[in-house]
Amino acid sequence: MTFSEALLNQFRLHPSMQAQDVMKECYQAAFGAEHLLADNDKVHICFQDEFGVVTAKDTALYEWIGTDTCRINLSAWNWHNLPPEWLFQMFRFSAAPRHGGAKRFQQCLAEVQSLIETDKIPLPSTEWQAYKNQFEAEGMHSVHHSSIYREQEQPAYRVVDGSFCELLPLLLKMAALPTDQVSVVAVDGRSASGKTTLAEELSAVTGAGIIHMDDFFLPPNLRTAERFAVPGGNVHYERFQQEVLPYLRDSAPFSYRRFDCSQMDYGGSRQVKESQWRIVEGAYSQHPALQEYMDLRVFADADKETQMQRIRRRNGAARAEQFAARWIPLEEAYFSACRIREKSDLVLHMGIQ
Numbered sequence: 184m185t186f187s188e189a190l191l192n193q194f195r196l197h198p199s200m201q202a203q204d205v206m207k208e209c210y211q212a213a214f215g216a217e218h219l220l221a222d223n224d225k226v227h228i229c230f231q232d233e234f235g236v237v238t239a240k241d242t243a244l245y246e247w248i249g250t251d252t253c254r255i256n257l258s259a260w261n262w263h264n265l266p267p268e269w270l271f272q273m274f275r276f277s278a279a280p281r282h283g284g285a286k287r288f289q290q291c292l293a294e295v296q297s298l299i300e301t302d303k304i305p306l307p308s309t310e311w312q313a314y315k316n317q318f319e320a321e322g323m324h325s326v327h328h329s330s331i332y333r334e335q336e337q338p339a340y341r342v343v344d345g346s347f348c349e350l351l352p353l354l355l356k357m358a359a360l361p362t363d364q365v366s367v368v369a370v371d372g373r374s375a376s377g378k379t380t381l382a383e384e385l386s387a388v389t390g391a392g393i394i395h396m397d398d399f400f401l402p403p404n405l406r407t408a409e410r411f412a413v414p415g416g417n418v419h420y421e422r423f424q425q426e427v428l429p430y431l432r433d434s435a436p437f438s439y440r441r442f443d444c445s446q447m448d449y450g451g452s453r454q455v456k457e458s459q460w461r462i463v464e465g466a467y468s469q470h471p472a473l474q475e476y477m478d479l480r481v482f483a484d485a486d487k488e489t490q491m492q493r494i495r496r497r498n499g500a501a502r503a504e505q506f507a508a509r510w511i512p513l514e515e516a517y518f519s520a521c522r523i524r525e526k527s528d529l530v531l532h533m534g535i536q
Contacts, residue, residue: 186212187294187303189247194304196246199335202306202314205295207326212249213288216278216342227271230341233257234267237339244351249291251345258339265358272388274341285323349533350385353481356529357389357460360478365432367476370464371523372483374511375493377533381483382464392455394431396465398441399423402448414520417513418467428476431461466514469523482527 190208194200240258247253260270281287292315298304299311318326328338353368360366368385370378382393399419401410410416419442426439436457443450455461469480485493490511495503518524 184247184250185294186249186291187298189249190295190298191303193246193248196243197332197336198305199332200306201329201331202311203326203329204332205304205306205311206314206318207328208248209288209291209295210326211254211342212252212291213281214284215252215281215344216274223275230271230274231267233339234261234270237261245343245348246340247345247348248342249345253343253345253348254340255343255348256340263355263358265354269354269358269388270341270343272390273343273347276384276387277343277347288323346380346384346534347388349531350381350388353381353385353479353529353531354388356479362459365434365459365461366478367431367461367463368479368481369468369477370462370481370483371466371469371527372481373485373490373518374466374506374514375490375497376483376485377531378464378466378483381481381531381533382462385462389460390456390458391460391462392436392458394427394439394455394461394463395441395453396423396463396468398439398453399467400442400444402442411513415467415470415472415517417510418470420467420470420472423473427463428473430455431463431476434459467517469521469526470517471521479529480527482524482530484524484530484532 186209189212190205193208197204234257237257239261240256241262242256242259244259244263245253245255255270255273257270260267295304295306295311299306299308318324328336332338357366357368368391370382372378379395382391382395385391386393396418399422401417401419405419406417422440430437434457436455438452438454440449441451441453442448463477469477491503491507494506497503498506524530
């Protein structure tokens, strides 16, 4: 979604928008929430106070305000019984300074001017220019909503990076699970589909410990033609059964050995932090040999063109072609034979940048 598309949608959703509110959207779309977290403890208390009095409403959970920025509605978050701490963590991790914010801000202003000149938004040019001149005279600064907007729209939201909004379908399913046990999410899927990124962002929001299937590549002594002929045979599931499965349902920290492909040998251990949530990410995380250890099955998908673009960007052209010729066919045979995508509770397409 472009900034112009997001702004047009905001006018449809919130017809009381004034020039001041348009400027606020420009600022948030360019800089996100980076100006709002100078004192984490103070901001956390303010968030808890605001969330504590917000009325639950069956409304849109989030609204795009730019190409990669969203407003999460507190009333909808409350309606869906999502843990407020998850939203605060999304907000907190979105508050890092953005590269090129000033340039993006100027681009947003230019798009507003274009929309006004073509009569696509109901904002008088004189009103916009007057407010813009005042804003520029005061220097770059954050903007509050107008009094008219606050009265009519009663805004209560937090600004977050758009990548976190991609997690919302999964967070909704996770929030529906029992809270008196350790819960496990298995994120399987195609190479370069965003499994690791999804797991890391999910961990940032929920505090989950992560287990990486890449750490369970086969050691040389098991890499036989017979093993590779079996769908899913190119993962060391026996070691996963021994070093991970016995500890997944315990919230205590644990560790397992990590296989380093660059050395073709074990390269130390991976620590899994204490948590009520576990995420097992990577291809073969839903291998039948591991049985039904997971509470939620997620499949991270990507079309072939997007997949290869990402692999080339990650591995370089030559290695990407080698990867496509050797490893992708093995993955696809596993997905097909074990019906991994079909058995998943959720299919996600991650928009990795």
